[in-house]
Amino acid sequence: MNESTSYPYLSDIVKALTGYDLPLPLATFGLLVACAMFAAAACLTAELRRISETQGLLQGRRLVKGKDGAPSWVTVPAHELVSSLTAVVMVAGIVGARLFHILENMDQFMASPWSIIFSRSGLSVFGGLIVGTIAGVVFVRRWQLPVRPLLDAVAPAMMLGYAIGRVGCQISGDGDWGIAANMALKPDWLPTWFWAQTYQNNIYGEVIAAPGVYPTPVYESVMAMLCFALLWKLRKHPFMTGWLFAVYLVLAGIERLLIEQIRVNPPYDLGLFKATQAELIAAALICAGLVGVTLLTRAKADQPARRMPEEAA
Numbered sequence: 001m002n003e004s005t006s007y008p009y010l011s012d013i014v015k016a017l018t019g020y021d022l023p024l025p026l027a028t029f030g031l032l033v034a035c036a037m038f039a040a041a042a043c044l045t046a047e048l049r050r051i052s053e054t055q056g057l058l059q060g061r062r063l064v065k066g067k068d069g070a071p072s073w074v075t076v077p078a079h080e081l082v083s084s085l086t087a088v089v090m091v092a093g094i095v096g097a098r099l100f101h102i103l104e105n106m107d108q109f110m111a112s113p114w115s116i117i118f119s120r121s122g123l124s125v126f127g128g129l130i131v132g133t134i135a136g137v138v139f140v141r142r143w144q145l146p147v148r149p150l151l152d153a154v155a156p157a158m159m160l161g162y163a164i165g166r167v168g169c170q171i172s173g174d175g176d177w178g179i180a181a182n183m184a185l186k187p188d189w190l191p192t193w194f195w196a197q198t199y200q201n202n203i204y205g206e207v208i209a210a211p212g213v214y215p216t217p218v219y220e221s222v223m224a225m226l227c228f229a230l231l232w233k234l235r236k237h238p239f240m241t242g243w244l245f246a247v248y249l250v251l252a253g254i255e256r257l258l259i260e261q262i263r264v265n266p267p268y269d270l271g272l273f274k275a276t277q278a279e280l281i282a283a284a285l286i287c288a289g290l291v292g293v294t295l296l297t298r299a300k301a302d303q304p305a306r307r308m309p310e311e312a313a
Contacts, residue, residue, distance in 0.1 A: 003193035004212065006173025008203040013171075029203075032168025040161030041086040047153045047235065048079035060143030078145060088139045089132040096131020100277065103127075129158075129252075130281070148242035155248035156231040162252075163224035170217035173202025178214030178262040194218065214262045220255065227251040239296065246292025253285030 007013045010031065011024035051058055058078040063071050140150050169176040181196035196212035230251070235244060260279050267274040275283075 004197045005200045006171065006202040008172045008201070012201065027172065027203075029168040029172040029174055032171065033165050036161040036164035036168070037086055037090050039164055040157040041082050043157040043160050044085075044154050045079045045082045047156065048077075048082065051149070051153060052077065052079065058145070058149065060140075060145045062143050076143070078150070081143060081145075085136060085139050089136045092135030093128035093132030097128035099131070100127025103277070146241070148245070151245035152235070152239075152241060152243070155245045156228055156235060159224055159228040159231055159248065159252070163221045163228060166217045166221040166224065170215060170221070173199040173204070175202070175204050175206070176217050177208075177264070178216040178259075179264055180209075181212055181214050183211050213264075216259050216263055220259055223255045223259075227255060241296075242292060243296040246289045246296060249285045249289030250293065251289075253282040253289060257282040257286070 001007075001013070001016045005016070007016065007028055009024065010026040010028060011022050013028065014024060015021050048058065059075050060078055060081055061073050061075045064074050065071050136154070137147055140147055166176075168174075177197070177199060183196065186192070186195040192211075194215065197215045198208045198210060198212040199206075200208075202208075227248075231244065231248060234247065237244070256278055260276055260282065263276075263278070265276040265278060267276050268280070
């Protein structure tokens, strides 16, 4: 397989590996996003099981009506709700990703709304993150689970899913690449494919002149995996509940703010400065995360060990 070639569909990968042209119209981006969600769900399940074993069983409870119409409480261990939570977050995330992409490209939307709504490419990661998180919080509250401990548990899983999802962007060539690569700055020891790619056969059908553009999805996958490793290491730290998720916000914001410096995104003119939608959201995440880290670190003296709230009566 050519490192500078995109493979929008599974059939493209099969043909590159075997030479057979099979009718497999499955989008590689969608397949990798599904893999990302499964990996994140497995990671979250493992973390919730660990919490149950070390800090007491965390359970959700919900009032439902029986066959006779009488309400009764249903209690379910938190790790058994992960599959339902994943489905809710996935659907909401896709809707949010498309919505934020439309907001970021209003000119294209006004010119041809249906083409951008039903496009096979063009999704805003932050849109998916924000709307997916809101939907997840609503789901958690519906099951009367404590929000902050769940956010802590899901933080490493979200970063892992992000890293794998970006692999899908890279393989499919969905347009999330960077600006034209400056080959004069490339270190001699670094492989060319890691510095510049032309994304031949990308899903947009766009022709990129040699030597190519920065493969920003590759960089994001690497940075996200490093952030995941850090969050996974810190998850046993005796922080106050919510501290780890605040750290996640800081890391996610810094990662995206850095990559935006070599990304192609339309900026907003804010008078004193210009910034892309992603840069504004990244800055907001960093600020919110820093506030959370500061407040919860200060409170650690009053609660030196991380504790899960008691199960609701």
